[in-house]
């Protein structure tokens with residue numbers, strides 16, 4: 001059993017893809033262990049993506065992530081980190097495998113619908129950034 005963290009990004013919420021994304025996770029046998037909708041401030045988005053602060057796209061990314069509501073969730077299951085990353089597809093939707101969320105719905109490299117932790121280390125930072133122990137099931 002492993003836990004990972006995922007977000008339906010503002011573009012995914014705007015495109016009515018909350019149920020689509022959750023359905024793909026549940027369809028692979030993964031469990032939703034925590035779930036909430038919220039609207040990040042710019043500062044909260046910067047804190048979440050602090051690992052990317054030196055990147056040229058940091059400003060644009062954190063503006064995008066704070067421009068509308070998101071759905072944050074914790075996903076549990078065997079190999080949850082890898083399974084969620086596979087369901088998401090590559091960062092750039094042009095490189096994403098057919099049938100992945102990003103291949104099906106992303107509009108550009110930044111507006112790519114979904115976030116998923118890339119390692120146990122990032123999951124360990126990202127889960128408590130959004131959820132307290134009492135909110136995890």
Ligand code: IDP
Nearest residue numbers: 052057061090091109110111112114115116118
């Ligand atoms: P990931 O979401 O697949 O883990 P990361 O490299 O961690 O990809 O980048 C975080 C997010 O930053 C991406 O999901 C995407 O929204 C955005 N991003 C990544 N690379 C670029 C880029 O080259 N230009 C603009 N936005 C980018």
Ligand code: MG
Nearest residue numbers: 115116117118
């Ligand atoms: Mg990443």
